[in-house]
Amino acid sequence: MPASDLYQKLEQSWQTKGRTGSLQSPQKFNNQDFTHLRDYCLSRGLLFEDDTFPAHVSSIGPNLLSEDKLSRLQWKRPMMIERNPHLIVDGVSRFDIIQGEIGDCWVLAALGSLTLQRQFLENVLPKDQGFKENYAGIFHFRFWHFGDWVDVVIDDRLPFLNGRYLSVQPRSRNEFWPSLLEKAYAKLRGSYQNLHWGYISDALVDLTGGVQVQFLLQKPPSDLQEIIKAAAKSQCLMGCTMPGGQSIGKMELKNGLVKGHAYTVTGATEIPYKNGWEDIIRVWNPWGHGEWRGPWSDGSPQWDRVPAEYKKDLCEDKDDGEFWMSGHAFAEQFFSLCICNNTPSFLDFGDQRGTRWSLAMYVNQWARGLTAGGSAFSRNPQYFVQVEEPDLKNYNVVVSLIRKPVNNMPDAQILFTGFLIFRVSSIRWYGVAFFSQYKYKVLKYGFNVSTRDVTNYFYLSPGTYVVVPTTSEEGQEAEFLLRIFLRQAELFQNGFQDIFRRVEGTGSGFLDISDLKNAVQRAGLAVNGQLLHLTALRYSDSSMRICLPDFVCCMIRLETMASKSCSWLARVLWGSQNMENMGLHCINHISQYP
Structure with missing residues (x-):
């Protein structure tokens, strides 16, 4: 692929990835737009009925209840249950929740924790809805789903069996946020049945994106x-x-x-x-x-x-x-x-003043005949991490591998996954000859449980490492999301703030993207023009402006990469076996949480 075509592909992928699936612009699950659907119902005096997750046994699942119980199910809107229903009464609390008949304690335990952290709760539970103004029997909730935030629309018909809630029961009779949020999560997972047994780790990640x-x-x-x-x-x-x-x-x-x-x-x-x-x-x-x-x-x-x-x-x-x-x-x-x-901040033992965590995120797949898995993992994708801070003695690397369920069905495929970490001399492609010499001299995690999420934390001494995600057996296929968190010292933040104020000059609180080159020069950084442009796209908003927090993140990232100059791009791309996925590998390597 010519360099110019590759650069154009990178930029297109960057713009697409940066504009969808975020909290500010979540993906519309099942292509359903909450505002448009609600306006449509209001204009016609209708109560919304969700055809994609209907008030039907198909939304419950075939194996959760006996046929006799399924036949006795009733679906009721809150307006049919209480005269004066509310989404929230006196704030959101874990004590609003009482588990129902479904064995989804893993979901409700995660919800209980969510209520304690408002910064996460407000992401999941939008405020633009309720039973008073603009009520049309429609609600929506947001979840993090395989790397993207998605907005899930539901109607408010809830399943009852013998006059009792089938699922979570609110402690206050007229408060319905627990039941509606649980229904939205059941829709995301495919059915209420898919909430019956699971891992609290999955629910915590889906509620936070962390x-x-x-x-x-x-x-x-x-x-x-x-x-x-x-x-x-x-x-x-x-x-x-x-x-x-x-x-x-x-x-x-x-x-x-x-x-x-x-x-x-x-x-x-x-x-x-x-x-x-x-x-x-x-x-x-x-x-x-x-x-x-x-x-x-x-x-x-x-x-x-x-x-x-x-x-x-x-x-x-x-x-x-x-x-x-x-x-x-x-x-x-x-x-x-x-x-x-959001980041493994607890591994800083509560002291975050002198550190930050950067994030590299990759989406790829194990494909039969291409990325073999099992003992033939040398053909799998390879991802590199550079540990540069010799003075940090705490855990400094966290690797998280998430397998995407087939057809969104948690039990559709039993697959054991994990990752291997090798120390290497440089960033390049490594073949079977290299890996065969290591044998047991390798960090290895996962492979012994069929959980969706395989994550572990490490202390790695300074150097270059390659992370190889793989399946336990050869030929197994699945999509995966790999995230690598790297703990680094925060050395330059105050200086970058001073540069921002000098270059910005107008008092608007934003820096035009065209001024970024000037800021980089003031910081004394030598950065390739194409890399600078890509980085600017990542950290700017839809108006091509950069706020102070994003500017600091951008400059820290550029400072980290400056020593590698323009060759950094080629070396990272070398780590991808599939040329079509090069753009995503490079782009996501620049993502960062300060």
Whole structure:
């Protein structure tokens, strides 16, 4: 492919990728436009009926209920249930949620965590809807779906069985955000049946667009308590699961916990106790009741030996499903902990002042005969990461591999996936001869579970590494999304702010894209013209202007790449085996979260 054609293809791909699937411009799921559909219904005095997710057993799924129960299902709008329905009553809270008949505790535990972090909640639950003004029986919610934000439209007909909610039940009879949001998520996943059993890690990522890291608690990291407290301080979403698996069902133990159940982690702190300090963790049950009965539970004797001011702030004796327990008991009783945020900021242990996380994101596929998988992984796509900061001793790289479900059906294909990480001397294509010499000298993660999301964190010493996503067996096909987060020192932000103010000059708060070259020169950076143009497209808005936060991100990225000059583009493209996907590999490498 000639260089000019490749550059044009890069620019077209960049513009397409930058204009759809964002929070500002989400993709329309099933090509349904909420505003147009609502206006149409209002102009004709109709209540919206969603033909793509109808009030029919097809939206429930064939195996969730018996034929007898399916025949007795009723679909009711909130207006048929309550005289004065509301989407939200007195704000959104985890205590609005009570789990229904469907085994979707993993979804509701994630929702419970979402309610604690308003910056994420407002992304999922748009404010332009309700039961008063412009009500037409239509609502919409937003989810992150395989790399893009999508807007999911639903009608407000909810399934009832024997007069009771089939799915989540709101604690307040006239508050309907939990039931409607759950219905939208069921539509995204294909049916209510596809919410019956799942992984809280999937739901947390779908509600935030963030990255999740799981910790198995049979062999927890030695700094687990510090990680949990840092995650709480960093406003992460957290959930945990009990051992037992999906076949156990709702079996409650003598200590009050439930086998195979998902919970929300809602807080973590240390408290003065006896002659020292005790780490305690707060947990919430999405049933809305049923609590831990061991030490630090509601009314337990441990609270009698805590200073009154701590006890007053922390201990509430209510049967609302929320309870405290010690950090030791938490690790002993639960099977896994999941932490999710925009970036792996909790790995900074709550101190983000001197660091930032950059993100490289790639979409590709394993194709039979081209990218073999299994032991023939040398033919798989290869992605490179350069660790440049020798003074960082904490975890500095997070790799997240997400497999796209076939036809959006979670159980349509059992596929074990993972990734390999090799240290290399330079950025180029590596063949089978190179990989055969490594044998066991490699970082390897995944392959032992069929989860959608395989993510892990590492400390990598300075150098160049290649990440190879692969399947466990040769010939397996699927699309995948690979994200690589790199922790870097924040050295230049204040200087870049000064440059912005000098170049901008007008007081508008924006920098014209035409002035970016001047700013780059003031910073003393030597950047190839084509790369500068591509980067400017990435960080500008639809009016081709750049605000201060995006300018800082842009300049930090350019500073990182400046030493590689124009050869950087060619070296990154060398990492792609499929020439048609070159544009996406290069473009997404520049994405960044400061």
